[in-house]
Amino acid sequence: MSAPAVCSHCGEVCPTDRIRIEDRRFCCEGCRMVYQLLDANGLCGYYNMNEHPGISRRMPVRKDKFAFLDDAGMAASLVSFSNETETHVRLYLPQIHCSSCLYLLENLHRLEEGVVSSRIDFAAREITVVYDHRLISLRRVAELLTSLGYEPHISLRELGDASPGANKTLVYQLGVAGFCFANIMLLSFPEYLGLDGSEDGIRRVFRRLNFVLSLPVVLYSARPFYESAWKSLRRRFLNIDAPIVLAICVTFGRSVWELGLGTGPGYFDSLTGIVFFMLAGRVLQDRTYRRLSFDRDYTSYFPMAVTVVAPAASVKPLPEVKEGDTLLIHSGEIIPADGILTKGQGLIDYSFVTGESEAVEKKIGELVYAGGRQTGGAVEVLVVKEVVQSYLTQLWERGEKKEEGDPSFVHRLSRYFAFVVFGIAVVAGVYWVLTDPGRCWNAVTAVLIVACPCALLLSTTFTNGNLLRMMAGRRLYLRNAEVIERMAGVTHIVFDKTGTLTDVSHQDVEWRGQELNDADRRAVATLAGQSMHPLSRAIVGYLGEAPCYISDFKETPGRGIEGYVDGRWVVIDGQGVTIDGRLMGAFRFSNHYREGLSDLVARLPAGISVSVVSGDTARERVRLQGIFGPGTEFRFGQSPEGKVRSIRRLQEEGERVMMIGDGLNDAGALARSEVGIAVSADCSGFTPASDAILGADGLVLLPGFIRLCRAGRRIIVASFGLSILYNIIGLYFAVRGVLSPLVAAVLMPASSLTILLITYGSSALADRLLLGRQAEKDQAGR
Amino acid sequence: MIKVMLRGGGPGYFCDTMSVIILLLAASLLVALVFLGLFLWSVRNRQFDDEYSPPRRILFDDEKN
Numbered sequence: 001m002s003a004p005a006v007c008s009h010c011g012e013v014c015p016t017d018r019i020r021i022e023d024r025r026f027c028c029e030g031c032r033m034v035y036q037l038l039d040a041n042g043l044c045g046y047y048n049m050n051e052h053p054g055i056s057r058r059m060p061v062r063k064d065k066f067a068f069l070d071d072a073g074m075a076a077s078l079v080s081f082s083n084e085t086e087t088h089v090r091l092y093l094p095q096i097h098c099s100s101c102l103y104l105l106e107n108l109h110r111l112e113e114g115v116v117s118s119r120i121d122f123a124a125r126e127i128t129v130v131y132d133h134r135l136i137s138l139r140r141v142a143e144l145l146t147s148l149g150y151e152p153h154i155s156l157r158e159l160g161d162a163s164p165g166a167n168k169t170l171v172y173q174l175g176v177a178g179f180c181f182a183n184i185m186l187l188s189f190p191e192y193l194g195l196d197g198s199e200d201g202i203r204r205v206f207r208r209l210n211f212v213l214s215l216p217v218v219l220y221s222a223r224p225f226y227e228s229a230w231k232s233l234r235r236r237f238l239n240i241d242a243p244i245v246l247a248i249c250v251t252f253g254r255s256v257w258e259l260g261l262g263t264g265p266g267y268f269d270s271l272t273g274i275v276f277f278m279l280a281g282r283v284l285q286d287r288t289y290r291r292l293s294f295d296r297d298y299t300s301y302f303p304m305a306v307t308v309v310a311p312a313a314s315v316k317p318l319p320e321v322k323e324g325d326t327l328l329i330h331s332g333e334i335i336p337a338d339g340i341l342t343k344g345q346g347l348i349d350y351s352f353v354t355g356e357s358e359a360v361e362k363k364i365g366e367l368v369y370a371g372g373r374q375t376g377g378a379v380e381v382l383v384v385k386e387v388v389q390s391y392l393t394q395l396w397e398r399g400e401k402k403e404e405g406d407p408s409f410v411h412r413l414s415r416y417f418a419f420v421v422f423g424i425a426v427v428a429g430v431y432w433v434l435t436d437p438g439r440c441w442n443a444v445t446a447v448l449i450v451a452c453p454c455a456l457l458l459s460t461t462f463t464n465g466n467l468l469r470m471m472a473g474r475r476l477y478l479r480n481a482e483v484i485e486r487m488a489g490v491t492h493i494v495f496d497k498t499g500t501l502t503d504v505s506h507q508d509v510e511w512r513g514q515e516l517n518d519a520d521r522r523a524v525a526t527l528a529g530q531s532m533h534p535l536s537r538a539i540v541g542y543l544g545e546a547p548c549y550i551s552d553f554k555e556t557p558g559r560g561i562e563g564y565v566d567g568r569w570v571v572i573d574g575q576g577v578t579i580d581g582r583l584m585g586a587f588r589f590s591n592h593y594r595e596g597l598s599d600l601v602a603r604l605p606a607g608i609s610v611s612v613v614s615g616d617t618a619r620e621r622v623r624l625q626g627i628f629g630p631g632t633e634f635r636f637g638q639s640p641e642g643k644v645r646s647i648r649r650l651q652e653e654g655e656r657v658m659m660i661g662d663g664l665n666d667a668g669a670l671a672r673s674e675v676g677i678a679v680s681a682d683c684s685g686f687t688p689a690s691d692a693i694l695g696a697d698g699l700v701l702l703p704g705f706i707r708l709c710r711a712g713r714r715i716i717v718a719s720f721g722l723s724i725l726y727n728i729i730g731l732y733f734a735v736r737g738v739l740s741p742l743v744a745a746v747l748m749p750a751s752s753l754t755i756l757l758i759t760y761g762s763s764a765l766a767d768r769l770l771l772g773r774q775a776e777k778d779q780a781g782r
Numbered sequence: 783m784i785k786v787m788l789r790g791g792g793p794g795y796f797c798d799t800m801s802v803i804i805l806l807l808a809a810s811l812l813v814a815l816v817f818l819g820l821f822l823w824s825v826r827n828r829q830f831d832d833e834y835s836p837p838r839r840i841l842f843d844d845e846k847n
Contacts, residue, residue, distance in 0.1 A: 099838040106839070122834035171825050179818040183811060205804060209811075 009035050034148055038104070041111055065146070065330075068305030068315040069139040069154075078138065078154070080128075086116060087133045091152040093145065096125045104148065112136065112144050154304045170224065170286065174279045177221035180213045181272040187213075188269045192742050207259055210268040217272045218252050221279060240414035240457055243421070247452030248275070254445045265741050267449060270748045274454045277752045281461025285481045287468065301371070301664075302336050302387070309380060318387055325383045329374050337370050338390045339381035345559075347376030351498050353664045371664060408485050410460045410716065414453045421447065428735040439737035446739035450730035455723030455751055459716050463759040467712045470767040475695030476677075476705055483691045486675050488709040489656050491607060493702075494647065494669070496661035497614035497624070498591070500679045503696070506592035507535065509542035513576065513585010520584065522548050523565040524577055531561050539572070539587055591620055596700035598627045603703035605710070609655075613638050613646050615665050643669040660699075664688055704771040711766040719758045726751035 008024040009031035019026045026032040069075050081088040096105070101120070105127055108118040114135030119128045127150075129141055142152050187206045225241045225248065232239035248271065255266025308316050310326035318336055321327070326342060329335055335348070346362030353371040362368055368381060370390035425447040432440035464481035471478060478484065495501055516524070526548040528539040553563035560573025571578040576586030601610060611633035612624060618636040625632070635646060643661075647669050650657050659666065659673035662680060667688035670676030678690035679699060687693050694702075730747050733739040824830070 099841075102835050102838055103842055106842070120835050121832050123832045168825055171830075172822055175818060175821050175825070179814060183814060187807075202803060205807075209807070 007031050031149075037111065037148070064307070064315075066139045066142040067307075068317070069142055070137065071305075071315065071317075074305060074317055075138045082133070085132055085134065086130055087138070088128060088130050089138060089141065090126055090128050091142070091145070091154070092124075092126050093150045094125055094153050095150050096120065096122065096127075101150070105145075105150065108144065111148075112140075115141070115144075155302060170279065170283050173221040173223065174276070174283055177217050177272060177276040177279050180217045180221075181269075181276040184210050184213050184269050184272050188265065188741070188745065191265045192745065203265075204262075207265055210266065211256065211259055214252070214255070214268040214272055217275050218248065222248055222275050224282065225275075225278070237411075238415050238418065239411045240453055240460075243414060243418045243453050244278070244457060247448055247454070250445050250448045251452075254449070267741055267744055269741070270449070270744045273745075273748050274452065274752070277756075278454055278457055278461070281458050281465060284465030285461040285468065287465065301334070303334060306336055321383055321387060323383055323386060327381045327383060328378060329381055330378045331374060331376065333374055335368055335370050335372050335374060335381060336390075337381075337383045337387045338385040339368055339370075339383045341366050341368055342380045342382045344379035345376050346374065346379050348372035349375050351504055351663065408482060409713070410456065410485075413717075413720070414456055417453050417456065421453075424731065424735065431735075432737065442739075443735055443737035446734035446737065447731060449744065450727060450734045450739065450747075455727065455755060456716075456720050458752055459719035459723065459755045459759055462756055463712050463715050463719070463763055466760055466763040467708060467767075470763065470771075471705060471708065474701055474705075474771055475698040476692060476701075477694075478692045479690070483675060484709045484712055486656070486691070487658065487706060488713050490658040490675060490706060492609050492611070492650055492655040493604070493658045493660065494650070494673070495610070495612045496643075496659075496663070496666050496669075497612055497620070498616050499662035500660055500666075500699075501597060501612070501624075501627075502591040502593055503681075506541075507538040507589045508592045509538050510588040510590070511542075511585060512588055513583075516584065519566070520579060523568055523570050523579065524572065526550050526565050527553070527561055527563050527570045527572060530563065531555050535587075535589060536561065536572075538589060542587075590623070593623075593627065594696065594699055598629070600700050600702055601628050601632075605703065605706060608706070611635070611646075611650075613643050613669070615639070615643075615663075640665045640668050644672050647672045660694070660702075662687070701771055707770045708766055711770065712763065715759055715762045715766070718762070719755045722758065723751050723755055726754075 005025045007027035009026055019032050021032060021035065024035065026035065069078075078091065079087055079089050093105070095101070102122065105120055106118055108129065109115045114132050116130040116132060118130070120126070121128070127145070131138075131141055142154070145152055187210050190202070190206060222245075225245050228239065229241040229245040232242060251267050251271045255268050255271065258264040258266045302318055305315050305317050306321060307328040307330075308314050308321070308325050309328045311324070316325075321337060327336070327339070341362050341364050343364065346366070346368055347359045348362055348368060349359045350369070350372045353369065359375050360372075367384075370385075370387070425444050428447055429440055429444040432443050461481075464484055467484055468478055468481060478487075498504065521543050525540055525543040527550065528536040528543070530536075530550065530553045548566045551564045553561070555561045560571060562569070562571040562573075564570075569580050575583065577584045604610070609631070610628060612628065613635045615638055616636060618634075621634055621636070624634060635642070638646065643659075643666060647657050647659060651672075651674075657673040658675040658677065659669045660677045660679060661670055662678060666676075666678075670678060670688060670690045675692065676690040677692045677694050678687035679694050679696055680687045681696045698705075726747055730739065730743070733743050
């Protein structure tokens with residue numbers, strides 16, 4: 001067989017070669033349509049940008065899918081600006097992925113009259129469309145985008161308050177600190193180089209200017225440190241920011257004192273410099289991923305509006321759906337509220353809610369829970385519980401919050417550090433009081449200035465920031481830097497099965513029955529190729545594509561497919577494959593496990609045990625045991641509460657647990673465990689609340705991630721040790737009461753820069769050793 | 783402008799080194815302040831939010847219909 005043909009639009013393998021325009025082949029009607037659309041509008045330059053730029057769109061758009069956007073109230077929640085002629089609307093398009101998307105979507109005005117302009121925010125995957133509402137409606141805009149393969153994701157969340165923008169205060173504070181620091185440095189140079197007495201006037205002016213320039217730093221830029229220190233003191237706990245604030249205050253106080261008496265230039269340069277560097281570390285560490293959300297709740301999972309058929313046919317916003325309403329759920333839609341099936345055949349995929357890997361059949365009169373996705377035909381559901389009281393919503397609310405953990409080791413380290421420093425300050429103070437009381441004040445303040453644990457803070461924030469950045473490069477996105485430390489201490493890893501270890505978009509297929517000859521294979525493949533059901537797709541993938549003439553094709557959702565292929569009657573259903581009335585055998589489907597899982601387990605650092613907790617049945621136990629080897633505990637058929645209990649039991653045994661899951665049924669366990677990692681094929685897609693989001697292909701790198709976090713800890717300690725060296729040099733001057741601003745001004749940047757270089761260099765090295773090598777090996781193995 | 787001030791202010795006052803340095807200092811601080819303002823403005827204006835599209839957008843042809 002030759003290499004499978006790929007779609008000219010999206011680059012996916014074409015399941016059939018019937019869909020074509022001249023010699024171009026497409027995987028689906030949608031792609032062909034997009035191609036025609038682009039061709040007709042002279043936008044085929046799109047195809048030259050990337051080799052396979054489009055996004056597959058296999059699901060045809062339902063005609064009234066966006067009917068709810070005609071409702072003024074619902075439209076208003078999306079519109080950001082409107083006047084007599086123009087309306088601006090911001091929509092989330094999760095499918096945006098490359099520069100061609102950018103090109104296509106920013107040329108909307110050429111595809112549709114009425115669109116004035118459009119602009120992409122790539123980082124947020126959002127499009128801002130400006131359109132003339134006298135010519136087209138919002139609904140039309142949404143339909144246009146959908147027809148291009150970019151369906152706007154409009155969730156219930158949009159009805160709520162707009163999410164606050166990223167906090168930029170820290171960046172402003174950093175900017176101000178940088179400005180003041182640089183200028184103070186400049187104004188301090190004459191002082192370092194030495195001014196003679198005749199330039200006393202200049203010296204006075206420079207010193208006063210330094211004081212003025214340091215004010216914004218002390219009063220504005222250093223605020224995050226004050227707030228954090230105050231917060232920790234109120235909780236009766238000394239964190240690293242408390243001694244830093246003390247140092248800032250002492251340094252500033254002594255500098256003002258010296259300025260007032262005219263005895264010295266003060267330490268304004270060191271003070272602002274250190275605030276600037278510490279803020280830079282903090283900005284690096286607190287980076288946020290705009291596309292990701294670690295606190296998603298059910299509102300971003302549910303649709304914004306649903307079709308109501310009774311008591312009155314309408315499109316209602318979801319919160320207004322009441323008990324007794326009958327909803328029309330189309331194929332592929334999510335059931336938004338618990339209800340009773342009143343019409344149609346339910347084939348509901350609960351894999352995301354319960355972890356069961358197979359779709360559940362529901363008959364009329366049976367209860368269906370919210371959160372499941374209907375995969376069969378359209379059904380009608382009578383609502384028995386309002387959305388907020390549904391099973392799914394309750395599941396979310398119940399997620400237990402972690403208790404405040406032990407203070408981070410950096411804070412503990414800083415506390416010892418603080419005690420030692422205060423000790424030295426007291427000893428030095430007492431010594432000078434006894435020998436030369438005049439120098440006591442000088443010596444004590446100098447000790448406190450030098451001994452500020454800013455080096456520790458710098459090494460922590462820069463190392464963590466760098467680790468976060470490197471892990472994000474390999475598609476592990478941590479919620480914040482604290483997670484790094486918790487990850488380093490993990491002793492037990494709990495995996496969920498469905499969607500985490502398995503890839504739900506693939507199924508392994510096995511043929512059980514008599515040997516199929518070539519004609520039979522072609523016939524079965526052709527029939528299965530007509531259906532969009534995931535199992536049918538798996539069969540086509542297994543048999544390979546073989547187009548034959550087909551007629552009288554019929555698909556009964558939940559039952560099977562049938563049709564005449566080349567004059568033979570073929571049926572594929574729950575029983576198996578029947579050709580011309582003769583049962584030939586059956587396909588067996590099993591979970592498709594992600595590649596490299598046994599390697600993953602083998603590579604885990606010693607001392608980490610593993611278990612698998614699944615909501616699914618035990619039928620895959622043998623295969624899992626083969627992958628994980630002996631010593632792994634398996635628990636099947638676990639409810640969401642059962643998973644939380646498993647985690648709690650492990651924690652009571654003294655384990656520090658990392659939970660890796662993907663679905664809503666894992667939400668409670670993810671919240672309960674020390675580190676909850678949500679696995680997702682598309683990181684900007686929907687994931688339950690968690691500490692980290694991991695791209696599915698990065699799962700095999702997990703041992704490397706854990707080792708990297710552990711290395712981070714060693715890097716912090718090492719660079720801190722080095723900075724103590726600098727501190728000892730500084731203390732040598734300080735206890736003698738002769739710490740000159742020049743010594744301080746040299747020591748401060750020298751120690752900061754060394755720390756910066758060391759943390760940056762060694763964390764990059766650790767990344768290459770621990771993750772890069774593994775990634776290379778994986779590539780070579782393929 | 784500085785020259786004008788130097789002359790206009792009379793020789794004794796404006797021409798000594800100190801006042802020249804202070805004048806230059808004020809000017810340089812002013813320039814630095816302008817840049818600080820520009821930085822704050824560009825952050826507020828979301829110019830650092832999306833680092834992907836602007837460098838690609840510039841490559842697209844402006845084809846007018």
